[in-house]
Amino acid sequence: MAGQRRGAASIMDTLGSPAVGALVGIAGLAVPVVGWLADHVNLKVLLAVQAGLILVLATGHWWMRKAYIQLRRANNLKTMDDAAYYDRVRSQLERELISDYREIADGHLRVFASEVPRLSALLVKTVTDAASEPQRILAAALTTDPALLAGRREYLAANRRFTESGGTISRLFIAYRADLIRPGYARALLDLVGHHRDLGVTCGLAVRDRLRADQAVDVVVFAGAAALVEEEQGDADYQRGRSSVYFKNVDRWRGRFEEVWGQGSGSAPRTLQTYESAVRPMLDTGAWDEGRASTAVDGL
Numbered sequence: 001m002a003g004q005r006r007g008a009a010s011i012m013d014t015l016g017s018p019a020v021g022a023l024v025g026i027a028g029l030a031v032p033v034v035g036w037l038a039d040h041v042n043l044k045v046l047l048a049v050q051a052g053l054i055l056v057l058a059t060g061h062w063w064m065r066k067a068y069i070q071l072r073r074a075n076n077l078k079t080m081d082d083a084a085y086y087d088r089v090r091s092q093l094e095r096e097l098i099s100d101y102r103e104i105a106d107g108h109l110r111v112f113a114s115e116v117p118r119l120s121a122l123l124v125k126t127v128t129d130a131a132s133e134p135q136r137i138l139a140a141a142l143t144t145d146p147a148l149l150a151g152r153r154e155y156l157a158a159n160r161r162f163t164e165s166g167g168t169i170s171r172l173f174i175a176y177r178a179d180l181i182r183p184g185y186a187r188a189l190l191d192l193v194g195h196h197r198d199l200g201v202t203c204g205l206a207v208r209d210r211l212r213a214d215q216a217v218d219v220v221v222f223a224g225a226a227a228l229v230e231e232e233q234g235d236a237d238y239q240r241g242r243s244s245v246y247f248k249n250v251d252r253w254r255g256r257f258e259e260v261w262g263q264g265s266g267s268a269p270r271t272l273q274t275y276e277s278a279v280r281p282m283l284d285t286g287a288w289d290e291g292r293a294s295t296a297v298d299g300l
Contacts, residue, residue, distance in 0.1 A: 079248065080107055082225035085130040086247045089226070092122060107247040116230075116243050117154050123222050123245070124158040128165055132223035135167040138257045139220040142208070142230075143173045146188040150195060163200030171201050172261055172268050174216055176208045180297045183288040186279045193272065204268025205275055206260050207300060215260050219253050227253040271300050 080086040086107070093109070111119050127135060137159075141149060159169055173193070179185040193203045208216050218230035227250050232242040246253070261268045278296035282288045 080225075081248060081250045082130070082132050082223065085126055085132045085223065085225035088126050088130050089123065089245075089247075092126075109245040111243050111245065112241065116241050117152050119243075119245070120152070120155045120220070120228060121158040123220070123226055123228060124155070124162050127223050127225065128162060128167065130225070132225045134223055137162065137167065137169045137220060137222055138172075138254060138261075139169065140172040140174060140218060140257055140260065142216065142218045143175050143189065143192075144179070146185070146192040150192050156195075156199060159196075159201060160199045169199075169201040170204065170257075170261065171196055172204045172206055172257065173272070174206045174208050174211065174218075174260075177297055180207070180275065181290055181293040183283065183293075186293070187283050190276060190280065190283070193276070202269060203272055204261060205272035205300075206268055207271075207297065211260060215256055217253075217256065219257065221250060221254045221257060224250055224254070226250060229253070274300055 077083040077087060124137065126132075127137065143149065163169060173189065175185075175189065180189075196203050220228040222228070225247065227246045228243055229246065230241070230243045264270070275296065279293055282292065
């Protein structure tokens with residue numbers, strides 16, 4: 001029985017092949033010509049042959065649609081901010097079929113839970129592979145749980161490879177004031193910052209309470225090519241989490257990041273440096289003073 005099913009599938013694959021389709025098409029054109037040139041032709045036979053050819057084409061087309069996924073292509077690659085980058089990511093996703101693949105034809109893709117870390121690593125790698133300019137990644141992270149960010153090993157490994165190849169990464173940690181004055185959170189945050197610095201990442205800090213809602217967004221901007229926006233933060237087991245990737249209008253996300261990152265004495269790296277210099281001695285000596293921590297955070 002299984003052999004019969006395989007045989008039937010093989011026959012249907014043959015009927016749906018481009019070569020057979022081309023031969024049937026040629027035969028469909030040739031039959032009426034031959035009938036017209038011949039002196040004596042049975043019209044019923046001619047119609048039967050034509051009907052048989054049409055049936056073969058229709059059956060092959062039906063089988064191809066049933067057996068294979070039909071992927072929609074982008075209407076115009078030029079509408080993407082970075083066509084080469086977009087095309088590489090699209091091709092990879094079409095091969096892997098990791099999510100709602102039809103959406104990527106419109107320059108937007110939604111990913112869920114365990115797909116997010118793998119896609120994040122792919123987006124980092126593709127900045128180098130596509131030679132996108134600038135070779136820079138801007139990342140803003142709503143850091144409610146530093147340990148969660150530290151556990152994304154595949155993504156962090158991709159970050160290391162990117163910086164070692166000459167790329168630059170700026171990572172902005174966005175934290176609530178109430179968290180920043182807690183010793184457990186402060187220690188976990190500074191440990192996370194140290195790990196990222198070891199990867200070659202430039203780190204900065206912003207206080208969530210002082211940002212507008214549109215500034216406090218978990219987003220990663222890959223060159224000028226794509227923006228990964230986290231809409232629902234994932235958990236350690238990847239049972240939750242939802243993100244979107246945008247391949248159009250990437251500059252608006254870059255602008256928001258740079259607005260918060262700032263420059264000079266008010267920049268995010270300087271803010272982190274000030275916070276660290278205030279709380280590190282208290283953590284090292286084990287003499288945490290919440291009042292001093294509050295004053296330091298309020299002065300950032």
